[in-house]
Amino acid sequence: MQYNFDKVIDRFHTASVKWDEQEKLFGQKDLLPLWVADMDFQLPAPVLEAMRARVDHGIFGYTERPESYYEAVIGWMQRRHGWQIQKEWICYCPGVVPALSYLVQSFTKPGEKVMIQPPVYPPFSGVVTANGREVVENPLKYEDGRLTMDFDDMRSKMDPDVKLFILCNPHNPGGRVWTREELTELGNICMENNVMVISDEIHGDLVLKGHTHIPFASISEEFAQHSIVCTAPSKTFNMAGLQTSNIIIANEEWRNAFQHTLNILSLRLTNTFGVVATESAYRYGDEWLDQLLEYLQGNLAFLTSFIESRIPKIKVVQPEATYLVWLDCRELGMDEKSLQRFLLTQAKVAVNQGYTFGQGGEQFIRLNIACPRSILEEGLKRIEQAVNSLQSVAN
Ligand SMILES: Cc1ncc(COP(=O)(O)O)c(C=O)c1O
Structure with missing residues (x-):
């Protein structure tokens, strides 16, 4: 069967750490969550069927x-x-x-x-x-x-x-x-x-x-x-x-x-x-996973071309695995706390801050691309706009 990873599924009010906890964790409203490592996709159909059958048993x-x-x-x-x-x-x-x-x-x-x-x-x-x-x-x-x-x-x-x-x-x-x-x-x-x-x-x-x-x-x-x-x-x-x-x-x-x-x-x-x-x-789950990997490959290509053409101060560290992308933000010229504040308050995206990964992570961020491409695009546009406004202030 063909899975549709473009489908946007509302995850609010599911006790999701990624979606529901972010205001509490980051102290900021209207954030787009591109952080913690879980995906905004439903599980393979046979897994959901097996779980439903188990629910129906009732004990x-x-x-x-x-x-x-x-x-x-x-x-x-x-x-x-x-x-x-x-x-x-x-x-x-x-x-x-x-x-x-x-x-x-x-x-x-x-x-x-x-x-x-x-x-x-x-x-x-x-x-x-x-x-x-x-x-x-x-x-x-x-x-x-x-x-x-x-x-x-x-x-x-x-x-x-x-x-x-x-x-x-x-x-x-x-x-x-x-x-x-x-x-x-x-x-x-x-x-x-x-x-x-x-x-x-x-x-x-x-x-x-x-x-x-x-x-x-x-x-x-x-x-x-x-x-x-x-x-x-x-x-x-x-x-x-x-x-x-x-x-x-x-x-x-x-x-x-x-x-x-x-x-x-x-x-x-x-x-x-x-x-x-x-x-x-x-x-x-093999069929679902193979399709997921294709989709993630597409998201990675999308992110890479978006960043290279529209936010060139950020450099993409090309991943060979995972749906997590390590981004080198050193050319933005901010220390780690300013970068964190900037992304939360100006871009309104929640990402993982590089410094939390220890030595060598300062001024990097980790962005989760396991989401429908429309959400990824929205997140990248938010970052682009925030970076552009930074440049126009500098000019
Ligand atoms: C390298 C690594 N290990 C472990 C975990 C989490 O494992 P668990 O949820 O099974 O405790 C993660 C989650 O992002 C991870 O990236």
């Missing part, structure tokens, strides 16, 4: 994950990523961010260190510091409009207190799909230093044309035994509210340790709708 008691759930997850990883996983490796968790926090608790002691690569998804540092552990930064390099890893810096910052490396694969906010060579070098450095790699692959299904996502643990048996891969259907199929993720752990000892932490928290059972939606999305 939502304690829910297990049936055998068919695991088969669907295994089938998806095999089909989409050529990655053969086993049922026992799959640990359920309500979300990837909670999983990251439980992993920090399971594998480090207070005061020990976790390495991350800013600018990166803010909860990476958040879960480390909230648990009383120390963040070690291995900043990405930004050269010629592209983010790359700095392996010399990574090596120089390894010490016996560094226990974990949290990798964002693909990368949010930069949209990089890390290559096999990059992942291999990173993995080798971590293994030489006895550092466990936690690879957050929540964006791994959202890969744009010409790029291939490589699950870190699929690189070799050795990498599988030295890593934990965090996956979820939530970004891919727009179901963050259903709170379901699958943490893939091939190493039995590590799996038991993580499971022990989940047991302490009594996190054994599952959200009823999370199970139904995940299973049906992983079984029947």
Whole structure:
């Protein structure tokens, strides 16, 4: 069937963080939300049908994950990523961010260190510091409009207190799909230093044309035994509210340790709708996802040509994956707080401010293009007008 991603769906009054919470969060009315990472699109039809059928049953008691759930997850990883996983490796968790926090608790002691690569998804540092552990930064390099890893810096910052490396694969906010060579070098450095790699692959299904996502643990048996891969259907199929993720752990000892932490928290059972939606999305969601990726590719092309021709002071960092676009706003000549105020009060758009992603994010913004093209166009026109009025004041 043909999906219509141009359809605008009113999301107000659905307790949506993206739409309903923004006035409270940003203190500003009439904002167009192009921020937090969820999409303004409905789920694939077979998923909605499966959920409706479950609603019609009318009883939502304690829910297990049936055998068919695991088969669907295994089938998806095999089909989409050529990655053969086993049922026992799959640990359920309500979300990837909670999983990251439980992993920090399971594998480090207070005061020990976790390495991350800013600018990166803010909860990476958040879960480390909230648990009383120390963040070690291995900043990405930004050269010629592209983010790359700095392996010399990574090596120089390894010490016996560094226990974990949290990798964002693909990368949010930069949209990089890390290559096999990059992942291999990173993995080798971590293994030489006895550092466990936690690879957050929540964006791994959202890969744009010409790029291939490589699950870190699929690189070799050795990498599988030295890593934990965090996956979820939530970004891919727009179901963050259903709170379901699958943490893939091939190493039995590590799996038991993580499971022990989940047991302490009594996190054994599952959200009823999370199970139904995940299973049906992983079984029947390919067609929808392929069409979504085409649409996102179109939105990216639209945004790129709009910005290049009409707001040339802003530079687009071309993403290779995700529906998040990292925009270099340094030529606007504002510090990060002025840029934030300007976008909220003059352009009236809500975006994610680059500085919140840590070092290297200052004067950048992250814009979410997973919306009907008409909404994206409206957001870009608002930014264009605000930038133009800035220039006419300067003249
Ligand atoms: C890299 C990354 N990890 C995790 C999450 C959120 O995961 P969850 O909603 O499962 O906690 C996001 C959401 O944007 C993300 O970008």
